[in-house]
Amino acid sequence: MILNGNNITKEYTRRGETFPAVNKADFFAWSGDYTVIFGESGSGKSTLLNALAGISAPTSGSIEIDGQPLYSLDDESLSKLRNERIGYIPQNTACLPVFTVTENIELAASLYKRRVDKDQVKSLLKKLGIEHLADEYPANLSGGELRRVSIARALVNNPDLIIADEPTSNLDEDNSRKVFSLFGRLAKAGVAIVVATHDRTAFGYSNRVYHMKLGSLIPDIGEYGNL
Numbered sequence: 001m002i003l004n005g006n007n008i009t010k011e012y013t014r015r016g017e018t019f020p021a022v023n024k025a026d027f028f029a030w031s032g033d034y035t036v037i038f039g040e041s042g043s044g045k046s047t048l049l050n051a052l053a054g055i056s057a058p059t060s061g062s063i064e065i066d067g068q069p070l071y072s073l074d075d076e077s078l079s080k081l082r083n084e085r086i087g088y089i090p091q092n093t094a095c096l097p098v099f100t101v102t103e104n105i106e107l108a109a110s111l112y113k114r115r116v117d118k119d120q121v122k123s124l125l126k127k128l129g130i131e132h133l134a135d136e137y138p139a140n141l142s143g144g145e146l147r148r149v150s151i152a153r154a155l156v157n158n159p160d161l162i163i164a165d166e167p168t169s170n171l172d173e174d175n176s177r178k179v180f181s182l183f184g185r186l187a188k189a190g191v192a193i194v195v196a197t198h199d200r201t202a203f204g205y206s207n208r209v210y211h212m213k214l215g216s217l218i219p220d221i222g223e224y225g226n227l
């Protein structure tokens, strides 16, 4: 799997003024890469991740997965590709309130596939330390528990690209480490991981670091200089 983004710019207009939330960013990730994007609030991380995940088309520039330009696909093909290949963990956890934890996770798997692997769902919940909440409803879960449900939901289809927007924002250090090391194991198994985060715990696990500043994506060659 190769994710290749070139010259990505995403402009927003606010009160009549247009500004680039992401400004000419180049980004690539191979199978097995574990990339962390660090940047202050408002620097454009979520905007970039949404573009890379096929959720929101950039104003200009290209994003390709294995040579396939994402935004030249029609809506249905793009959602199928996203469902099958991309595990996206949004910054704001959104679970459907009328379904249990397990059902919320199974939904993602059943969208395009007929069979849901119940054992896999259980094992994901266990790895994330929320197996005891399998039959609870989202309203009865804490923020950090909900966060872990959305992580399980992103992993259930065995994606070959995981795009995670502050996946540990509501988690304590112990649980953050669990998540980052789970991503590490997946990267070793060949999954490409892209994480935007404020959580410095992530640095110990990744093999590539970028900084995002005012919409510009800058490869890290300093303290964590591992490019």
Ligand SMILES: Nc1ncnc2c1ncn2[C@@H]1O[C@H](COP(=O)(O)OP(=O)(O)OP(=O)(O)O)[C@@H](O)[C@H]1O
Pocket: 012, 013, 014, 021, 039, 040, 041, 042, 043, 044, 045, 046, 047, 048, 091
């Ligand atoms: N739909 C929108 N319309 C207009 N401006 C937007 C929109 N979404 C985001 N922005 C602006 O674009 C910039 C980048 O936002 P973005 O959400 O990508 O930042 P971020 O780095 O993810 O921040 P955080 O760490 O707080 O999540 C910010 O200035 C934000 O206010």
Ligand SMILES: [Mg+2]
Pocket: 045, 046, 047, 091, 165
């Ligand atoms: Mg964000």
